[in-house]
Amino acid sequence: MKQVVIIGAGKIGAAIAQMLAVTGDYFVTVADRSQAALAGVIPHEAVATAEVDISNAKELLALLTGKFAVLSAAPFHLTGAVAEAAVEAGIHYLDLTEDVATTRKVEALAEKSKGALIPQCGLAPGFISIVAKDLADRFDALDSVRMRVGALPQYPSNALNYNLTWSTDGLINEYIEPCEAIVEGRLITVPAMEEREEFSLDGVTYEAFNTSGGLGTLAKSLEGKVRTMNYRTIRYPGHQAIVKALLNDLNLKNRRDVLKDLFENALPATKQDVVVIFVTVCGWKDGRYLQETYANKVYAATVAGQKMSAIQITTAAGICTVLDLLAEGHLPAKGFVRQEEVSLESFLANRFGRVYQPDVVSAAKQDRLLGAAKA
Numbered sequence: 055m056k057q058v059v060i061i062g063a064g065k066i067g068a069a070i071a072q073m074l075a076v077t078g079d080y081f082v083t084v085a086d087r088s089q090a091a092l093a094g095v096i097p098h099e100a101v102a103t104a105e106v107d108i109s110n111a112k113e114l115l116a117l118l119t120g121k122f123a124v125l126s127a128a129p130f131h132l133t134g135a136v137a138e139a140a141v142e143a144g145i146h147y148l149d150l151t152e153d154v155a156t157t158r159k160v161e162a163l164a165e166k167s168k169g170a171l172i173p174q175c176g177l178a179p180g181f182i183s184i185v186a187k188d189l190a191d192r193f194d195a196l197d198s199v200r201m202r203v204g205a206l207p208q209y210p211s212n213a214l215n216y217n218l219t220w221s222t223d224g225l226i227n228e229y230i231e232p233c234e235a236i237v238e239g240r241l242i243t244v245p246a247m248e249e250r251e252e253f254s255l256d257g258v259t260y261e262a263f264n265t266s267g268g269l270g271t272l273a274k275s276l277e278g279k280v281r282t283m284n285y286r287t288i289r290y291p292g293h294q295a296i297v298k299a300l301l302n303d304l305n306l307k308n309r310r311d312v313l314k315d316l317f318e319n320a321l322p323a324t325k326q327d328v329v330v331i332f333v334t335v336c337g338w339k340d341g342r343y344l345q346e347t348y349a350n351k352v353y354a355a356t357v358a359g360q361k362m363s364a365i366q367i368t369t370a371a372g373i374c375t376v377l378d379l380l381a382e383g384h385l386p387a388k389g390f391v392r393q394e395e396v397s398l399e400s401f402l403a404n405r406f407g408r409v410y411q412p413d414v415v416s417a418a419k420q421d422r423l424l425g426a427a428k429a
Contacts, residue, residue: 085106152228173271179270229266231266351412376393
């Protein structure tokens with residue numbers, strides 16, 4: 055049984071702990087500085103909790119020493135400290151960050167790491183990069199890669215057509231920070247909340263616009279190999295206009311604490327959500343200009359015996375799958391590992407990754423998948 059530490063006892067951290075624990079292959083210690091957050095972790099014989107302030111480097115290092123890996127589900131601005139401690143402890147490190155600066159820091163740390171450092175193991179960045187790379191590899195030459203993801207309420211009931219489904223800090227960061235894109239073959243920076251578009255999927259109309267971090271390391275991997283590449287977040291129509299007014303007209307982009315307070319006290323959270331994934335790649339194969347598309351929707355369900363939102367399922371399954379593949383020797387055991395190095399076939403065949411498969415719909419079936427390796 056491999057010993058792993060999860061930093062962060064929030065919704066995602068708790069979901070990761072539950073998924074790993076029920077397999078019988080991992081013993082999980084969930085660490086957080088908030089005793090109240092730790093109290094919300096579902097009791098399990100393979101789960102322990104530890105009240106730790108990760109800003110205390112000595113305390114954090116003591117927690118990580120001797121473990122197989124640490125998985126950071128902490129806010130993006132704290133993740134870098136976890137990576138530093140993992141390198142010092144000589145263990146594997148995985149995170150869920152969408153923050154570009156944090157990922158650059160992790161890449162630099164990997165030069166002296168004894169273990170694997172694998173950032174961006176969630177949904178976007180994360181799974182979407184794996185999908186995009188798989189589609190891109192089917193072409194002789196690329197023209198465009200368009201990646202779209204959204205975590206949306208199934209039953210929107212306010213002017214924003216939105217409910218909180220994950221980290222408010224992460225959401226605000228994506229809405230404010232500059233975004234990467236490839237335009238005419240060059241990696242450039244474009245503003246968040248711009249370049250709005252509309253599209254329909256299964257009879258539902260969505261809007262999508264630039265947000266930060268979604269391209270992950272795939273942008274550098276494909277720079278010079280594709281003419282156009284971008285990532286946009288999916289929302290229901292009308293969301294972007296209101297958020298832009300809040301950010302720009304009311305200048306809340308420079309008052310993140312106020313914006314966070316507004317979101318958390320005016321937008322109710324929900325577990326009745328749907329994750330929409332839409333990736334389109336165009337290019338040339340055997341002399342013909344072709345298009346390949348991946349489209350999928352993942353809904354809230356019962357997984358590992360617990361009711362989870364779609365964003366919990368997809369994010370937690372992403373990092374659990376990468377951890378599993380690492381433990382099984384399918385990924386490099388040292389240095390910086392990019393999401394695009396993960397095979398889509400291997401990901402979807404994994405007991406955690408299978409929750410992304412369109413035919414995996416029943417709670418009982420998902421529970422059986424997680425426990426399949428015990429047989």
